[in-house]
Amino acid sequence: MNARENKIPRRKTRQVKVGKIFIGGDAPISIQSMTKLPTEEVDLVLRQIERLVAEGCEIVRLAVPDRKAAKALQEIRKGTDAPLVADIHLNYRLALEAIDNGVDKVRVNPGYLREKEQVQAVIRKAKAAGIPIRVGANSGSILRAGEMGRARLSGMAQAMVDRVADYLTLFEEEDFGDIVISLKASDVVETVRAYELMAERCDYPFHVGITACGPPSTGIVASSMGIGHLLLEGIGDTVRVSLTGDPVDEVRIAKRILQGLGLRGFGPMIISCPTCGRCHGDLVSIVQEVEEKLSTVSLPIKVAVMGCEVNGPGEAAEADIGVALGRGHAVLFRTGMVVRKVRLQEVADALLLEATSLPEE
Amino acid sequence: MNARENKIPRRKTRQVKVGKIFIGGDAPISIQSMTKLPTEEVDLVLRQIERLVAEGCEIVRLAVPDRKAAKALQEIRKGTDAPLVADIHLNYRLALEAIDNGVDKVRVNPGYLREKEQVQAVIRKAKAAGIPIRVGANSGSILRAGEMGRARLSGMAQAMVDRVADYLTLFEEEDFGDIVISLKASDVVETVRAYELMAERCDYPFHVGITACGPPSTGIVASSMGIGHLLLEGIGDTVRVSLTGDPVDEVRIAKRILQGLGLRGFGPMIISCPTCGRCHGDLVSIVQEVEEKLSTVSLPIKVAVMGCEVNGPGEAAEADIGVALGRGHAVLFRTGMVVRKVRLQEVADALLLEATSLPEE
DSSP: OOTTTTOSOOOOOOEEEETTEEEETTSOOEEEEEOOSOTTOHHHHHHHHHHHHHHTOOEEEEEOOSHHHHHHHHHHHHHOOSOEEEEEOSOHHHHHHHHHTTOSEEEEOTTTOOOHHHHHHHHHHHHHHTOOEEEEEEHHHHSOHHHHHHHHHHOHHHHHHHHHHHHHHHHHHTTOOOEEEEEEOSSHHHHHHHHHHHHTTOOOOBEEOOTTOOSHHHHHHHHHHHHHHHHHTTOOSEEEOOOSSOHHHHHHHHHHHHHHTTSOOOSOEEEEOOOOTTOOSOHHHHHHHHHHHGGGOOSOOEEEEESOTTTHHHHTTTSSEEEEEOSSEEEEEETTEEEEEEEGGGHHHHHHHHHHHSOOO | OOTTTTOSOOOOOOEEEETTEEEETTSOOEEEEEOOSOTTOHHHHHHHHHHHHHHTOOEEEEEOOSHHHHHHHHHHHHHOOSOEEEEEOSOHHHHHHHHHTTOSEEEEOTTTOOOHHHHHHHHHHHHHHTOOEEEEEEHHHHSOHHHHHHHHHHOHHHHHHHHHHHHHHHHHHTTOOOEEEEEEOSSHHHHHHHHHHHHTTOOOOBEEOOTTOOSHHHHHHHHHHHHHHHHHTTOOSEEEOOOSSOHHHHHHHHHHHHHHTTSOOOSOEEEEOOOOTTOOSOHHHHHHHHHHHGGGOOSOOEEEEESOTTTHHHHTTTSSEEEEEOSSEEEEEETTEEEEEEEGGGHHHHHHHHHHHSOOO
């Protein structure tokens, strides 16, 4: 079913462990997201974590902007076994407290946490606790205002990578290698360049994503392009899709990105033609019905729904099962071979029956 | 405004002309789509073409499955100056008739139009009319059923490219170089490999897209990944996003892909943070309002809408203008420099005012 799996040669990286999830090495590329509520709202946060986990989120990050948030992590930790990451910006003491309260990873931003002694304190605490640190750089925060103008002209990616490389020497001095790196910008081109450049300089696993890329209308396109491009190059060990909206949607899009590249499987994937002047019947409605009916199937199969018989079985031969519409009926096929005719109104049920009788292979 | 323009080195290609639009060479990467109505419904088709053109579609393809459709092209030609492409599958005579009826390009599918004499007839007719031909291969149709199983295992991309290269010898024998090539599969990995392999073998411009990649829920992700990856490699001279749905949405997504890579500009692009526990205020609603208000602006600027002051001006320094929410107010900034405070309910208006007073540079 997953013939495409492992077709993309993957960058060799060290492996780190975040709670029960491994990042890097030969671990599956994991999906993460972030809670979007004040962290001290423990009950609401736990409910959001539950929704995220139910959708397939494997690592959950939480903002820790103040002591209230750091303290709340204790209760949140008791309420979930999801791997938790504390997101720290300005105050290193919050990182120490978050580690005491049981988080599985800390993210520090080299743009904000710069004092050597403070970074050392966080590194030593993480080492003692046996948890990794994400060095999470953002283009805007890592470059000071004056440099920004220059970087805009001369290459923000290189500037980001140089800064992060400098920062990593602090970790090397402490003999701490339990690191995940991210280098995000809201610009897709600069982001992918930064990761590509960094990939040549180290073997730390990468958390990949496009930061602040907007509402779903633009953010899905930007995240798919940036994360997709890197994954196609074998770069990326854990992914975060950032969208201004419900974090559950971030997980959904991340799953589609990974499955779209054959890297992981999360249930059926529907491939359907865009329709054209050759199309017989209302393909848009039929596809919607098929999507709904097959949502209970967990097998990662390709299901084709094509608008005409000429294109149908042939162009959809990559699919495990599929239909091609004809005048008043459809033909059902398995890997390009026609099996039988079905009535248009029975298409979704027929595909569900096929999907559920496929062998788990 | 478009500092990122031309940052990606582009594959050198010949240039062809489709009506008033150039494809390849240094021409802007053009956007195309396809009508999704029976071609003989001339009035409806012309209305759909008008909607597509209004959204920014630069080349319109129409299915020509039979003589009714071929004949209708005569009336459609009279009703629009949009560059028109006739999509031919089985019957080469329909290509000849379409050319007589004034189309600006013909697409032939090497999987269906195979007879040497028939292909020659189409080439000679196109040559006499001075129009290009797209050699538009689809994985499913180009590989015969028996080969499909093998190709699934051994590499569909290489099989597609070999087939198309064979086919192109027919064109070379006729000394016809006015060619655009596409090599589509519904599988993203195979599709990008096919284009990459073909890019090494010729300098014909490429029409890039992922075929039959499904409804918007999955198709936007797959198209963004496939088209985005190729464009990031400098491959692609004209793009088609295929979605099971309204073709106008295909054009919208194509615009976002091109603008997201800094290749073209189509009005403001909103970058907004995903929000987190640090966010002040209802960023989702504010972003929606900003999107609506700025929809009348044509300048291709980056507009940041960030949820907190800590991340705001710094992380959004790549933006031309932006706001960062604080408690009960927001700060307005230009390229990372704070300009003034605004009330939360005035954010969208303030950004509109800023956007419309920026110099056209």
